[in-house]
Amino acid sequence: MSAQLPGDGAVRFTPGRNLLRALFLDPAERRLHLDWDATAAGVVGGLRQAAVGESRDPRLDELVDELCTSSASFAELWTRADVGYRPAGTSHLNHPVIGELLFRRNRFVIPDSDGQILQIYHPEPGSATSEKLALLKIAR
DSSP, X not given: OOEEOTTTOOEEEOTTOOHHHHHHHOHHHHHHBTTHHHHHHHHHHHHHHHHTTSOXXXXXXXXXXXXXXXXXXXXXXXXXXXXXXXXXXXXXXXXXXXXXEEEEEEEEEOTTSTTOEEEEEEOOTTSHHHHHHHHHHHHO
16 A cells, blocks of 8 residues: 655655655655655665664665765764664655644664664644644645
């Protein structure tokens, strides 16, 4: 199943789509994140953390090489060598139909899963974001 944001025609979450690649190379994805700089820095730091201690994965090396070549922003962040995921906090998005959305973001390490992480985004109950999402659900 894929999720599509009405109005922009971009398919977001589909099997095989690399969200890291999309974040740095897809202008629609960049416009979605009003806090793009913090998001990008956190994602690259998380990628470095995930790669620490692992045997070298040639697919990771290929992705890093591709992004360093194709995205000056990625290359700069990768060169900084920050390590670590963003802590829990907020993510500020700009949906092309319903506008600005503010989500709380929590990250959970899943025990006994070889480093799998569950990231949850949720609005504050009763917030403007919560109301907008309810309207979007009705419109579908």
